[in-house]
Amino acid sequence: MNAPDLADKPYAVTERIAPLVRRVLARNPSPFTYTGTQTYVVGDGHEVAVIDPGPADEEHIAAILAAVGEARVIAIACTHTHRDHSPGAAPLKARTGAAIIGCAALTLRDDGPRADAAFDPDYAPDRVLTDGETISGHGWTLEAVATPGHTSNHLCFALVETGALFTGDHVMGWSTSVVSPPDGDMTAYLASLARLYEREQDTVYYPAHGPAVEKPRQLVRGMIGHRRQRERQILRQIEAGHHTIGEMVPLMYKGVDERLWPAAGRSVLAHLLDLERRGLVKRENDSWTAIVTHG
Incomplete structure:
Protein backbone atom coordinates (compact mmCIF):
# COMPACT_ATOMS: atom_id res chain seq x y z
CA MET A 1 0.00 0.00 0.00
CA LYS A 215 -6.51 -7.14 -17.61
CA PRO A 216 -8.84 -8.37 -14.87
CA ARG A 217 -8.39 -12.14 -15.04
CA GLN A 218 -4.61 -11.74 -15.09
CA LEU A 219 -4.77 -9.58 -11.98
CA VAL A 220 -7.14 -11.94 -10.17
CA ARG A 221 -4.89 -14.91 -10.95
CA GLY A 222 -1.98 -12.97 -9.47
CA MET A 223 -4.01 -12.04 -6.38
CA ILE A 224 -4.90 -15.66 -5.74
CA GLY A 225 -1.23 -16.59 -6.13
CA HIS A 226 -0.24 -13.81 -3.73
CA ARG A 227 -2.63 -15.08 -1.07
CA ARG A 228 -1.39 -18.67 -1.44
CA GLN A 229 2.17 -17.38 -1.14
CA ARG A 230 1.20 -15.56 2.07
CA GLU A 231 -0.25 -18.70 3.61
CA ARG A 232 2.92 -20.64 2.76
CA GLN A 233 4.92 -17.83 4.34
CA ILE A 234 2.82 -18.07 7.50
CA LEU A 235 3.34 -21.83 7.71
CA ARG A 236 7.10 -21.30 7.33
CA GLN A 237 7.02 -18.73 10.13
CA ILE A 238 5.30 -21.22 12.42
CA GLU A 239 7.79 -23.93 11.48
CA ALA A 240 10.60 -21.48 12.32
CA GLY A 241 9.22 -21.04 15.83
CA HIS A 242 7.27 -17.82 15.41
CA HIS A 243 3.87 -18.70 16.84
CA THR A 244 2.14 -15.36 17.36
CA ILE A 245 0.95 -12.74 14.89
CA GLY A 246 3.07 -10.16 16.69
CA GLU A 247 6.16 -12.22 15.90
CA MET A 248 5.20 -12.92 12.31
CA VAL A 249 4.24 -9.48 11.02
CA PRO A 250 7.62 -7.68 11.39
CA LEU A 251 9.32 -10.55 9.58
CA MET A 252 6.71 -10.91 6.85
CA TYR A 253 6.27 -7.19 6.16
CA LYS A 254 9.83 -5.89 6.21
CA GLY A 255 10.03 -2.64 4.29
CA VAL A 256 6.33 -1.88 4.80
CA ASP A 257 5.43 1.26 6.74
CA GLU A 258 5.15 0.13 10.36
CA ARG A 259 1.92 2.12 10.72
CA LEU A 260 0.35 -0.47 8.44
CA TRP A 261 1.53 -3.46 10.47
CA PRO A 262 -1.63 -3.64 12.63
CA ALA A 263 -3.76 -3.90 9.48
CA ALA A 264 -1.34 -6.48 8.07
CA GLY A 265 -1.82 -8.43 11.27
CA ARG A 266 -5.54 -8.61 10.55
CA SER A 267 -4.86 -10.26 7.19
CA VAL A 268 -2.46 -12.69 8.85
CA LEU A 269 -5.21 -13.55 11.34
CA ALA A 270 -7.65 -14.08 8.46
CA HIS A 271 -5.19 -16.45 6.81
CA LEU A 272 -4.66 -18.34 10.07
CA LEU A 273 -8.41 -18.76 10.54
CA ASP A 274 -8.65 -20.14 7.00
CA LEU A 275 -5.75 -22.53 7.66
CA GLU A 276 -7.42 -23.59 10.92
CA ARG A 277 -10.65 -24.43 9.08
CA ARG A 278 -8.64 -26.53 6.66
CA GLY A 279 -7.00 -28.46 9.50
CA LEU A 280 -3.49 -27.16 8.84
CA VAL A 281 -2.94 -25.17 12.05
CA LYS A 282 -4.35 -25.04 15.55
CA ARG A 283 -4.27 -22.35 18.20
CA GLU A 284 -4.10 -22.04 21.93
CA ASN A 285 -4.87 -18.50 23.09
CA ASP A 286 -2.68 -16.30 20.82
CA SER A 287 -0.24 -19.04 19.86
CA TRP A 288 -0.52 -20.95 16.57
CA THR A 289 1.10 -24.30 15.77
CA ALA A 290 1.13 -26.44 12.64
CA ILE A 291 -0.73 -29.74 12.53
CA VAL A 292 1.49 -32.47 11.15
CA THR A 293 -0.41 -35.13 9.25
CA HIS A 294 0.94 -38.52 8.33
CA GLY A 295 -0.33 -40.16 5.15
Missing part, protein backbone atom coordinates in the same frame (compact mmCIF):
# COMPACT_ATOMS: atom_id res chain seq x y z
CA ASN A 2 2.02 2.93 -1.29
CA ALA A 3 1.09 6.52 -0.51
CA PRO A 4 -0.55 8.13 -3.55
CA ASP A 5 0.51 11.37 -5.17
CA LEU A 6 -2.45 13.65 -4.49
CA ALA A 7 -1.28 16.54 -6.63
CA ASP A 8 -3.87 17.64 -9.18
CA LYS A 9 -6.30 14.83 -8.43
CA PRO A 10 -9.73 15.54 -9.98
CA TYR A 11 -11.75 15.94 -6.81
CA ALA A 12 -15.38 17.00 -7.32
CA VAL A 13 -14.98 16.71 -11.10
CA THR A 14 -16.99 14.56 -13.49
CA GLU A 15 -14.77 12.26 -15.59
CA ARG A 16 -16.09 10.34 -18.57
CA ILE A 17 -14.20 7.04 -18.46
CA ALA A 18 -16.21 4.76 -20.78
CA PRO A 19 -19.52 4.48 -22.59
CA LEU A 20 -22.28 4.60 -19.95
CA VAL A 21 -19.79 5.35 -17.16
CA ARG A 22 -18.75 8.57 -15.44
CA ARG A 23 -16.63 8.86 -12.30
CA VAL A 24 -16.47 11.33 -9.40
CA LEU A 25 -13.60 11.17 -6.89
CA ALA A 26 -14.32 11.92 -3.21
CA ARG A 27 -11.83 13.97 -1.22
CA ASN A 28 -11.12 11.27 1.36
CA PRO A 29 -7.61 10.00 0.59
CA SER A 30 -5.86 7.78 3.14
CA PRO A 31 -3.42 4.86 3.29
CA PHE A 32 -6.44 2.57 2.86
CA THR A 33 -8.58 4.54 0.37
CA TYR A 34 -5.70 5.56 -1.91
CA THR A 35 -6.68 8.85 -3.59
CA GLY A 36 -10.26 8.55 -2.29
CA THR A 37 -13.53 6.78 -2.98
CA GLN A 38 -14.58 6.67 -6.63
CA THR A 39 -18.30 7.06 -7.19
CA TYR A 40 -19.62 5.88 -10.54
CA VAL A 41 -22.62 7.25 -12.43
CA VAL A 42 -23.98 4.62 -14.83
CA GLY A 43 -26.15 5.55 -17.80
CA ASP A 44 -26.14 8.17 -20.55
CA GLY A 45 -29.88 8.63 -20.93
CA HIS A 46 -32.61 10.06 -18.75
CA GLU A 47 -32.19 7.37 -16.05
CA VAL A 48 -28.96 6.69 -14.17
CA ALA A 49 -27.63 4.70 -11.24
CA VAL A 50 -25.02 5.85 -8.72
CA ILE A 51 -22.60 3.21 -7.42
CA ASP A 52 -20.85 3.73 -4.06
CA PRO A 53 -21.90 7.30 -3.20
CA GLY A 54 -19.02 7.47 -0.72
CA PRO A 55 -18.82 9.67 2.37
CA ALA A 56 -21.62 12.01 3.38
CA ASP A 57 -19.55 15.00 2.33
CA GLU A 58 -21.39 17.99 0.87
CA GLU A 59 -18.74 18.72 -1.74
CA HIS A 60 -18.90 15.15 -2.97
CA ILE A 61 -22.70 14.94 -2.96
CA ALA A 62 -22.86 18.18 -4.95
CA ALA A 63 -20.32 16.79 -7.42
CA ILE A 64 -22.39 13.61 -7.90
CA LEU A 65 -25.49 15.70 -8.58
CA ALA A 66 -23.54 17.78 -11.09
CA ALA A 67 -22.45 14.59 -12.84
CA VAL A 68 -26.05 13.37 -12.95
CA GLY A 69 -27.24 16.64 -14.48
CA GLU A 70 -30.81 16.55 -15.79
CA ALA A 71 -31.08 12.75 -15.58
CA ARG A 72 -33.15 11.00 -12.93
CA VAL A 73 -31.33 8.84 -10.39
CA ILE A 74 -33.35 5.64 -10.13
CA ALA A 75 -30.94 3.60 -7.99
CA ILE A 76 -28.22 4.26 -5.43
CA ALA A 77 -26.19 1.06 -5.30
CA CYS A 78 -23.65 0.29 -2.56
CA THR A 79 -21.08 -2.51 -2.80
CA HIS A 80 -20.78 -2.72 1.00
CA THR A 81 -21.30 -0.65 4.11
CA HIS A 82 -17.87 0.55 5.18
CA ARG A 83 -18.11 4.24 5.92
CA ASP A 84 -16.04 5.32 2.92
CA HIS A 85 -18.68 3.77 0.62
CA SER A 86 -22.27 4.05 1.82
CA PRO A 87 -22.92 7.10 4.08
CA GLY A 88 -23.53 9.32 1.04
CA ALA A 89 -26.54 7.17 0.13
CA ALA A 90 -28.91 8.80 2.63
CA PRO A 91 -28.29 12.45 1.66
CA LEU A 92 -28.29 11.52 -2.04
CA LYS A 93 -31.64 9.78 -1.60
CA ALA A 94 -33.00 12.84 0.21
CA ARG A 95 -31.94 15.06 -2.71
CA THR A 96 -33.09 12.78 -5.55
CA GLY A 97 -35.79 10.51 -4.19
CA ALA A 98 -33.92 7.48 -5.56
CA ALA A 99 -34.15 4.09 -3.91
CA ILE A 100 -31.09 2.64 -2.16
CA ILE A 101 -30.62 -0.75 -3.83
CA GLY A 102 -27.72 -3.11 -3.33
CA CYS A 103 -25.93 -4.77 -0.45
CA ALA A 104 -27.60 -5.77 2.79
CA ALA A 105 -27.26 -3.68 5.93
CA LEU A 106 -24.44 -4.77 8.20
CA THR A 107 -23.24 -3.10 11.36
CA LEU A 108 -20.46 -4.68 13.37
CA ARG A 109 -17.96 -3.32 15.78
CA ASP A 110 -14.73 -3.78 13.84
CA ASP A 111 -12.05 -4.73 16.36
CA GLY A 112 -9.30 -4.10 13.84
CA PRO A 113 -7.08 -1.02 13.49
CA ARG A 114 -8.65 0.39 10.31
CA ALA A 115 -10.54 3.47 11.43
CA ASP A 116 -11.85 3.99 7.91
CA ALA A 117 -13.24 0.45 7.82
CA ALA A 118 -15.89 1.10 10.46
CA PHE A 119 -19.35 0.12 9.34
CA ASP A 120 -22.02 2.67 8.46
CA PRO A 121 -24.74 2.24 11.11
CA ASP A 122 -27.25 4.43 9.25
CA TYR A 123 -27.30 2.52 5.96
CA ALA A 124 -30.92 1.55 5.21
CA PRO A 125 -31.52 -0.15 1.84
CA ASP A 126 -34.91 -0.01 0.19
CA ARG A 127 -34.13 -3.22 -1.67
CA VAL A 128 -31.41 -5.80 -1.07
CA LEU A 129 -30.03 -7.52 -4.14
CA THR A 130 -29.12 -11.17 -4.06
CA ASP A 131 -26.65 -12.79 -6.41
CA GLY A 132 -27.79 -12.54 -10.02
CA GLU A 133 -30.57 -9.99 -9.44
CA THR A 134 -30.59 -6.92 -11.65
CA ILE A 135 -31.55 -3.29 -11.71
CA SER A 136 -31.99 -1.50 -15.02
CA GLY A 137 -32.65 1.85 -16.58
CA HIS A 138 -32.62 3.47 -19.99
CA GLY A 139 -29.84 1.69 -21.90
CA TRP A 140 -28.18 -0.11 -19.01
CA THR A 141 -28.48 -3.16 -16.75
CA LEU A 142 -26.55 -3.83 -13.54
CA GLU A 143 -26.32 -7.39 -12.25
CA ALA A 144 -25.37 -8.14 -8.64
CA VAL A 145 -22.41 -10.50 -8.21
CA ALA A 146 -22.04 -11.69 -4.62
CA THR A 147 -18.39 -11.44 -3.52
CA PRO A 148 -18.16 -11.92 0.26
CA GLY A 149 -14.76 -11.81 1.89
CA HIS A 150 -13.68 -8.20 2.40
CA THR A 151 -17.05 -7.96 4.13
CA SER A 152 -19.79 -10.58 4.31
CA ASN A 153 -22.25 -8.29 2.50
CA HIS A 154 -19.97 -7.27 -0.38
CA LEU A 155 -21.43 -7.11 -3.90
CA CYS A 156 -19.87 -6.31 -7.24
CA PHE A 157 -22.03 -4.92 -10.04
CA ALA A 158 -21.68 -6.09 -13.65
CA LEU A 159 -22.67 -3.64 -16.39
CA VAL A 160 -24.16 -6.18 -18.78
CA GLU A 161 -24.04 -3.97 -21.88
CA THR A 162 -20.29 -3.31 -21.80
CA GLY A 163 -18.55 -6.07 -19.83
CA ALA A 164 -17.48 -3.69 -17.06
CA LEU A 165 -17.50 -4.89 -13.45
CA PHE A 166 -17.65 -2.44 -10.55
CA THR A 167 -15.59 -4.24 -7.93
CA GLY A 168 -15.85 -2.03 -4.83
CA ASP A 169 -13.08 -3.10 -2.46
CA HIS A 170 -13.01 -6.74 -3.56
CA VAL A 171 -10.43 -6.19 -6.33
CA MET A 172 -8.32 -3.04 -6.63
CA GLY A 173 -5.46 -2.32 -8.99
CA TRP A 174 -3.32 -0.43 -6.49
CA SER A 175 -3.43 -2.80 -3.51
CA THR A 176 -4.82 -6.05 -2.21
CA SER A 177 -7.99 -5.78 -0.15
CA VAL A 178 -7.81 -5.82 3.63
CA VAL A 179 -9.57 -8.89 5.03
CA SER A 180 -10.18 -8.17 8.70
CA PRO A 181 -11.99 -10.59 11.01
CA PRO A 182 -14.49 -10.93 12.56
CA ASP A 183 -16.53 -10.04 9.45
CA GLY A 184 -13.74 -10.24 6.89
CA ASP A 185 -13.26 -13.88 5.91
CA MET A 186 -10.28 -15.20 3.95
CA THR A 187 -12.01 -18.44 2.97
CA ALA A 188 -14.91 -16.51 1.44
CA TYR A 189 -12.56 -13.94 -0.10
CA LEU A 190 -10.53 -16.58 -1.94
CA ALA A 191 -13.71 -18.27 -3.14
CA SER A 192 -14.97 -14.93 -4.44
CA LEU A 193 -11.69 -14.31 -6.26
CA ALA A 194 -11.97 -17.74 -7.88
CA ARG A 195 -15.50 -16.91 -8.94
CA LEU A 196 -14.40 -13.68 -10.63
CA TYR A 197 -11.58 -15.51 -12.39
CA GLU A 198 -14.18 -17.79 -13.95
CA ARG A 199 -16.17 -14.81 -15.31
CA GLU A 200 -14.68 -14.42 -18.76
CA GLN A 201 -17.35 -11.87 -19.72
CA ASP A 202 -15.80 -9.16 -17.53
CA THR A 203 -13.40 -7.13 -19.68
CA VAL A 204 -12.52 -4.27 -17.30
CA TYR A 205 -12.82 -3.67 -13.56
CA TYR A 206 -13.73 -0.30 -12.05
CA PRO A 207 -12.75 -0.43 -8.37
CA ALA A 208 -13.82 2.00 -5.67
CA HIS A 209 -10.18 2.99 -5.14
CA GLY A 210 -7.39 3.22 -7.68
CA PRO A 211 -7.13 2.88 -11.44
CA ALA A 212 -9.23 0.74 -13.74
CA VAL A 213 -8.04 -2.83 -14.19
CA GLU A 214 -7.63 -3.51 -17.91
Whole structure:
Protein backbone atom coordinates (compact mmCIF):
# COMPACT_ATOMS: atom_id res chain seq x y z
CA MET A 1 0.00 0.00 0.00
CA ASN A 2 2.02 2.93 -1.29
CA ALA A 3 1.09 6.52 -0.51
CA PRO A 4 -0.55 8.13 -3.55
CA ASP A 5 0.51 11.37 -5.17
CA LEU A 6 -2.45 13.65 -4.49
CA ALA A 7 -1.28 16.54 -6.63
CA ASP A 8 -3.87 17.64 -9.18
CA LYS A 9 -6.30 14.83 -8.43
CA PRO A 10 -9.73 15.54 -9.98
CA TYR A 11 -11.75 15.94 -6.81
CA ALA A 12 -15.38 17.00 -7.32
CA VAL A 13 -14.98 16.71 -11.10
CA THR A 14 -16.99 14.56 -13.49
CA GLU A 15 -14.77 12.26 -15.59
CA ARG A 16 -16.09 10.34 -18.57
CA ILE A 17 -14.20 7.04 -18.46
CA ALA A 18 -16.21 4.76 -20.78
CA PRO A 19 -19.52 4.48 -22.59
CA LEU A 20 -22.28 4.60 -19.95
CA VAL A 21 -19.79 5.35 -17.16
CA ARG A 22 -18.75 8.57 -15.44
CA ARG A 23 -16.63 8.86 -12.30
CA VAL A 24 -16.47 11.33 -9.40
CA LEU A 25 -13.60 11.17 -6.89
CA ALA A 26 -14.32 11.92 -3.21
CA ARG A 27 -11.83 13.97 -1.22
CA ASN A 28 -11.12 11.27 1.36
CA PRO A 29 -7.61 10.00 0.59
CA SER A 30 -5.86 7.78 3.14
CA PRO A 31 -3.42 4.86 3.29
CA PHE A 32 -6.44 2.57 2.86
CA THR A 33 -8.58 4.54 0.37
CA TYR A 34 -5.70 5.56 -1.91
CA THR A 35 -6.68 8.85 -3.59
CA GLY A 36 -10.26 8.55 -2.29
CA THR A 37 -13.53 6.78 -2.98
CA GLN A 38 -14.58 6.67 -6.63
CA THR A 39 -18.30 7.06 -7.19
CA TYR A 40 -19.62 5.88 -10.54
CA VAL A 41 -22.62 7.25 -12.43
CA VAL A 42 -23.98 4.62 -14.83
CA GLY A 43 -26.15 5.55 -17.80
CA ASP A 44 -26.14 8.17 -20.55
CA GLY A 45 -29.88 8.63 -20.93
CA HIS A 46 -32.61 10.06 -18.75
CA GLU A 47 -32.19 7.37 -16.05
CA VAL A 48 -28.96 6.69 -14.17
CA ALA A 49 -27.63 4.70 -11.24
CA VAL A 50 -25.02 5.85 -8.72
CA ILE A 51 -22.60 3.21 -7.42
CA ASP A 52 -20.85 3.73 -4.06
CA PRO A 53 -21.90 7.30 -3.20
CA GLY A 54 -19.02 7.47 -0.72
CA PRO A 55 -18.82 9.67 2.37
CA ALA A 56 -21.62 12.01 3.38
CA ASP A 57 -19.55 15.00 2.33
CA GLU A 58 -21.39 17.99 0.87
CA GLU A 59 -18.74 18.72 -1.74
CA HIS A 60 -18.90 15.15 -2.97
CA ILE A 61 -22.70 14.94 -2.96
CA ALA A 62 -22.86 18.18 -4.95
CA ALA A 63 -20.32 16.79 -7.42
CA ILE A 64 -22.39 13.61 -7.90
CA LEU A 65 -25.49 15.70 -8.58
CA ALA A 66 -23.54 17.78 -11.09
CA ALA A 67 -22.45 14.59 -12.84
CA VAL A 68 -26.05 13.37 -12.95
CA GLY A 69 -27.24 16.64 -14.48
CA GLU A 70 -30.81 16.55 -15.79
CA ALA A 71 -31.08 12.75 -15.58
CA ARG A 72 -33.15 11.00 -12.93
CA VAL A 73 -31.33 8.84 -10.39
CA ILE A 74 -33.35 5.64 -10.13
CA ALA A 75 -30.94 3.60 -7.99
CA ILE A 76 -28.22 4.26 -5.43
CA ALA A 77 -26.19 1.06 -5.30
CA CYS A 78 -23.65 0.29 -2.56
CA THR A 79 -21.08 -2.51 -2.80
CA HIS A 80 -20.78 -2.72 1.00
CA THR A 81 -21.30 -0.65 4.11
CA HIS A 82 -17.87 0.55 5.18
CA ARG A 83 -18.11 4.24 5.92
CA ASP A 84 -16.04 5.32 2.92
CA HIS A 85 -18.68 3.77 0.62
CA SER A 86 -22.27 4.05 1.82
CA PRO A 87 -22.92 7.10 4.08
CA GLY A 88 -23.53 9.32 1.04
CA ALA A 89 -26.54 7.17 0.13
CA ALA A 90 -28.91 8.80 2.63
CA PRO A 91 -28.29 12.45 1.66
CA LEU A 92 -28.29 11.52 -2.04
CA LYS A 93 -31.64 9.78 -1.60
CA ALA A 94 -33.00 12.84 0.21
CA ARG A 95 -31.94 15.06 -2.71
CA THR A 96 -33.09 12.78 -5.55
CA GLY A 97 -35.79 10.51 -4.19
CA ALA A 98 -33.92 7.48 -5.56
CA ALA A 99 -34.15 4.09 -3.91
CA ILE A 100 -31.09 2.64 -2.16
CA ILE A 101 -30.62 -0.75 -3.83
CA GLY A 102 -27.72 -3.11 -3.33
CA CYS A 103 -25.93 -4.77 -0.45
CA ALA A 104 -27.60 -5.77 2.79
CA ALA A 105 -27.26 -3.68 5.93
CA LEU A 106 -24.44 -4.77 8.20
CA THR A 107 -23.24 -3.10 11.36
CA LEU A 108 -20.46 -4.68 13.37
CA ARG A 109 -17.96 -3.32 15.78
CA ASP A 110 -14.73 -3.78 13.84
CA ASP A 111 -12.05 -4.73 16.36
CA GLY A 112 -9.30 -4.10 13.84
CA PRO A 113 -7.08 -1.02 13.49
CA ARG A 114 -8.65 0.39 10.31
CA ALA A 115 -10.54 3.47 11.43
CA ASP A 116 -11.85 3.99 7.91
CA ALA A 117 -13.24 0.45 7.82
CA ALA A 118 -15.89 1.10 10.46
CA PHE A 119 -19.35 0.12 9.34
CA ASP A 120 -22.02 2.67 8.46
CA PRO A 121 -24.74 2.24 11.11
CA ASP A 122 -27.25 4.43 9.25
CA TYR A 123 -27.30 2.52 5.96
CA ALA A 124 -30.92 1.55 5.21
CA PRO A 125 -31.52 -0.15 1.84
CA ASP A 126 -34.91 -0.01 0.19
CA ARG A 127 -34.13 -3.22 -1.67
CA VAL A 128 -31.41 -5.80 -1.07
CA LEU A 129 -30.03 -7.52 -4.14
CA THR A 130 -29.12 -11.17 -4.06
CA ASP A 131 -26.65 -12.79 -6.41
CA GLY A 132 -27.79 -12.54 -10.02
CA GLU A 133 -30.57 -9.99 -9.44
CA THR A 134 -30.59 -6.92 -11.65
CA ILE A 135 -31.55 -3.29 -11.71
CA SER A 136 -31.99 -1.50 -15.02
CA GLY A 137 -32.65 1.85 -16.58
CA HIS A 138 -32.62 3.47 -19.99
CA GLY A 139 -29.84 1.69 -21.90
CA TRP A 140 -28.18 -0.11 -19.01
CA THR A 141 -28.48 -3.16 -16.75
CA LEU A 142 -26.55 -3.83 -13.54
CA GLU A 143 -26.32 -7.39 -12.25
CA ALA A 144 -25.37 -8.14 -8.64
CA VAL A 145 -22.41 -10.50 -8.21
CA ALA A 146 -22.04 -11.69 -4.62
CA THR A 147 -18.39 -11.44 -3.52
CA PRO A 148 -18.16 -11.92 0.26
CA GLY A 149 -14.76 -11.81 1.89
CA HIS A 150 -13.68 -8.20 2.40
CA THR A 151 -17.05 -7.96 4.13
CA SER A 152 -19.79 -10.58 4.31
CA ASN A 153 -22.25 -8.29 2.50
CA HIS A 154 -19.97 -7.27 -0.38
CA LEU A 155 -21.43 -7.11 -3.90
CA CYS A 156 -19.87 -6.31 -7.24
CA PHE A 157 -22.03 -4.92 -10.04
CA ALA A 158 -21.68 -6.09 -13.65
CA LEU A 159 -22.67 -3.64 -16.39
CA VAL A 160 -24.16 -6.18 -18.78
CA GLU A 161 -24.04 -3.97 -21.88
CA THR A 162 -20.29 -3.31 -21.80
CA GLY A 163 -18.55 -6.07 -19.83
CA ALA A 164 -17.48 -3.69 -17.06
CA LEU A 165 -17.50 -4.89 -13.45
CA PHE A 166 -17.65 -2.44 -10.55
CA THR A 167 -15.59 -4.24 -7.93
CA GLY A 168 -15.85 -2.03 -4.83
CA ASP A 169 -13.08 -3.10 -2.46
CA HIS A 170 -13.01 -6.74 -3.56
CA VAL A 171 -10.43 -6.19 -6.33
CA MET A 172 -8.32 -3.04 -6.63
CA GLY A 173 -5.46 -2.32 -8.99
CA TRP A 174 -3.32 -0.43 -6.49
CA SER A 175 -3.43 -2.80 -3.51
CA THR A 176 -4.82 -6.05 -2.21
CA SER A 177 -7.99 -5.78 -0.15
CA VAL A 178 -7.81 -5.82 3.63
CA VAL A 179 -9.57 -8.89 5.03
CA SER A 180 -10.18 -8.17 8.70
CA PRO A 181 -11.99 -10.59 11.01
CA PRO A 182 -14.49 -10.93 12.56
CA ASP A 183 -16.53 -10.04 9.45
CA GLY A 184 -13.74 -10.24 6.89
CA ASP A 185 -13.26 -13.88 5.91
CA MET A 186 -10.28 -15.20 3.95
CA THR A 187 -12.01 -18.44 2.97
CA ALA A 188 -14.91 -16.51 1.44
CA TYR A 189 -12.56 -13.94 -0.10
CA LEU A 190 -10.53 -16.58 -1.94
CA ALA A 191 -13.71 -18.27 -3.14
CA SER A 192 -14.97 -14.93 -4.44
CA LEU A 193 -11.69 -14.31 -6.26
CA ALA A 194 -11.97 -17.74 -7.88
CA ARG A 195 -15.50 -16.91 -8.94
CA LEU A 196 -14.40 -13.68 -10.63
CA TYR A 197 -11.58 -15.51 -12.39
CA GLU A 198 -14.18 -17.79 -13.95
CA ARG A 199 -16.17 -14.81 -15.31
CA GLU A 200 -14.68 -14.42 -18.76
CA GLN A 201 -17.35 -11.87 -19.72
CA ASP A 202 -15.80 -9.16 -17.53
CA THR A 203 -13.40 -7.13 -19.68
CA VAL A 204 -12.52 -4.27 -17.30
CA TYR A 205 -12.82 -3.67 -13.56
CA TYR A 206 -13.73 -0.30 -12.05
CA PRO A 207 -12.75 -0.43 -8.37
CA ALA A 208 -13.82 2.00 -5.67
CA HIS A 209 -10.18 2.99 -5.14
CA GLY A 210 -7.39 3.22 -7.68
CA PRO A 211 -7.13 2.88 -11.44
CA ALA A 212 -9.23 0.74 -13.74
CA VAL A 213 -8.04 -2.83 -14.19
CA GLU A 214 -7.63 -3.51 -17.91
CA LYS A 215 -6.51 -7.14 -17.61
CA PRO A 216 -8.84 -8.37 -14.87
CA ARG A 217 -8.39 -12.14 -15.04
CA GLN A 218 -4.61 -11.74 -15.09
CA LEU A 219 -4.77 -9.58 -11.98
CA VAL A 220 -7.14 -11.94 -10.17
CA ARG A 221 -4.89 -14.91 -10.95
CA GLY A 222 -1.98 -12.97 -9.47
CA MET A 223 -4.01 -12.04 -6.38
CA ILE A 224 -4.90 -15.66 -5.74
CA GLY A 225 -1.23 -16.59 -6.13
CA HIS A 226 -0.24 -13.81 -3.73
CA ARG A 227 -2.63 -15.08 -1.07
CA ARG A 228 -1.39 -18.67 -1.44
CA GLN A 229 2.17 -17.38 -1.14
CA ARG A 230 1.20 -15.56 2.07
CA GLU A 231 -0.25 -18.70 3.61
CA ARG A 232 2.92 -20.64 2.76
CA GLN A 233 4.92 -17.83 4.34
CA ILE A 234 2.82 -18.07 7.50
CA LEU A 235 3.34 -21.83 7.71
CA ARG A 236 7.10 -21.30 7.33
CA GLN A 237 7.02 -18.73 10.13
CA ILE A 238 5.30 -21.22 12.42
CA GLU A 239 7.79 -23.93 11.48
CA ALA A 240 10.60 -21.48 12.32
CA GLY A 241 9.22 -21.04 15.83
CA HIS A 242 7.27 -17.82 15.41
CA HIS A 243 3.87 -18.70 16.84
CA THR A 244 2.14 -15.36 17.36
CA ILE A 245 0.95 -12.74 14.89
CA GLY A 246 3.07 -10.16 16.69
CA GLU A 247 6.16 -12.22 15.90
CA MET A 248 5.20 -12.92 12.31
CA VAL A 249 4.24 -9.48 11.02
CA PRO A 250 7.62 -7.68 11.39
CA LEU A 251 9.32 -10.55 9.58
CA MET A 252 6.71 -10.91 6.85
CA TYR A 253 6.27 -7.19 6.16
CA LYS A 254 9.83 -5.89 6.21
CA GLY A 255 10.03 -2.64 4.29
CA VAL A 256 6.33 -1.88 4.80
CA ASP A 257 5.43 1.26 6.74
CA GLU A 258 5.15 0.13 10.36
CA ARG A 259 1.92 2.12 10.72
CA LEU A 260 0.35 -0.47 8.44
CA TRP A 261 1.53 -3.46 10.47
CA PRO A 262 -1.63 -3.64 12.63
CA ALA A 263 -3.76 -3.90 9.48
CA ALA A 264 -1.34 -6.48 8.07
CA GLY A 265 -1.82 -8.43 11.27
CA ARG A 266 -5.54 -8.61 10.55
CA SER A 267 -4.86 -10.26 7.19
CA VAL A 268 -2.46 -12.69 8.85
CA LEU A 269 -5.21 -13.55 11.34
CA ALA A 270 -7.65 -14.08 8.46
CA HIS A 271 -5.19 -16.45 6.81
CA LEU A 272 -4.66 -18.34 10.07
CA LEU A 273 -8.41 -18.76 10.54
CA ASP A 274 -8.65 -20.14 7.00
CA LEU A 275 -5.75 -22.53 7.66
CA GLU A 276 -7.42 -23.59 10.92
CA ARG A 277 -10.65 -24.43 9.08
CA ARG A 278 -8.64 -26.53 6.66
CA GLY A 279 -7.00 -28.46 9.50
CA LEU A 280 -3.49 -27.16 8.84
CA VAL A 281 -2.94 -25.17 12.05
CA LYS A 282 -4.35 -25.04 15.55
CA ARG A 283 -4.27 -22.35 18.20
CA GLU A 284 -4.10 -22.04 21.93
CA ASN A 285 -4.87 -18.50 23.09
CA ASP A 286 -2.68 -16.30 20.82
CA SER A 287 -0.24 -19.04 19.86
CA TRP A 288 -0.52 -20.95 16.57
CA THR A 289 1.10 -24.30 15.77
CA ALA A 290 1.13 -26.44 12.64
CA ILE A 291 -0.73 -29.74 12.53
CA VAL A 292 1.49 -32.47 11.15
CA THR A 293 -0.41 -35.13 9.25
CA HIS A 294 0.94 -38.52 8.33
CA GLY A 295 -0.33 -40.16 5.15
